Amino acid sequence: MAPWSTYRKTAGIGAVALATALLISACGGESTTTTAEGSAAPSAAGGVELVNPGKLTTCTNVPYEPFQFNDENGKVVGFDVDIVDLVAKKLGVTQDIVDIDFAAIKSGAAMNARKCDLAAAGMTITDERKQNIDFSVPYFDSTQALMAKKGSGITSLEDVKAKGLKLGAQASTTGLMYVKDKGYDPVEFADSPKELNGLQAGRVDVIIQDLPVVLTWLKKSDVGEKFEMVASLDTGEQYGVGMKKGNTELLKVVDEVINAAKADGTYNEIYKKWFGTEPPTSS
Structure with missing residues (x-):
């Protein structure tokens, strides 16, 4: 990135x-x-x-x-x-x-x-x-993606604000900082599974997460049946x-x-x- x-x-x-x-x-x-503190490090x-x-x-x-x-x-x-x-x-x-x-x-x-x-x-x-x-x-080259319920009508990050929806993000990540720097105040989740659970439970309406992670989630039947990627955000990231x-x-x-x-x-x-x-x- x-x-x-x-x-x-x-x-x-x-x-x-x-x-x-x-x-x-x-x-x-x-x-x-x-290794005991202060001991010689093995090589x-x-x-x-x-x-x-x-x-x-x-x-x-x-x-x-x-x-x-x-x-x-x-x-x-x-x-x-x-x-x-x-x-x-x-x-x-x-x-x-x-x-x-x-x-x-x-x-x-x-x-x-x-x-x-x-x-x-x-x-x-x-x-x-x-x-x-x-x-x-x-x-690894990566980017961010938005994920929401199917039929939500969301096609961009701007739609989240325009529709008054709740946005979720994983704590300590670049996705979180990306939306914060654009004026959003997302619900923060400690890790990616909790973020997904928050979306599934209705605590938030849409989440931002690394694109490869979103695509992997959507391969699972219980997720892919109800949710979809609604937007890709080209952030130019690299791992x-x-x-x-x-x-x-x-x-x-x-x-x-x-x-x-x-x-x-x-x-x-x-x-x-x-x-x-x-x-x-x-x-």
Whole structure:
């Protein structure tokens, strides 16, 4: 995605530090192995330092289908998982996934607290987030979409205001900031499943969410029978893998892996697996 500096405001240093400490202490997701604070960090191929020995620990926010979600066996799978698996293979380790609040991911708090080595969570690259974390090269082109009941008559974001309808959005996302910057005051939901449930339960009349997520929801019979995508908003977004600022060794490997996967066709195979089509030529 293109950087969205206009969609972010920089908080004071003291406020950010306090919020970060409170947020991390409240987050419950943890990996199965830990490294004692202050101990020497284990390394993988190429001297990349990892927070847990033999594992590339990834922070994400589940579910966010099809990027990361639990399959019928409870295993976290998805497009992002497959991309990071390529990085783990390059490093000669396995991927370990930590489910954590998205706010702790985008702020860099999760990686600063050594909860994980990197973050892959369908995360848009923005100027505000670049202040807190380093991003890989873009690995996915995205945009936003509006979803509502069939026959709602909504065809644009402007219709929401004109018809006096309630708009819903997922907290801490670029979709939320997009509509806020256009003067809307949406109902905020903690995660994407709660956002969808809010629409289904009638708490809101229309929701804004990343287009791939909306399309995945609509494939489900109980959703597709009653709801539809009513508008696509070309926001020019791109997703990136996030890392702790200054972690240049890991950043270099992640960039190399993404670029190689796009060059040798592996990326196309993963894309088609999860989206059922070839990626756009710009990817």
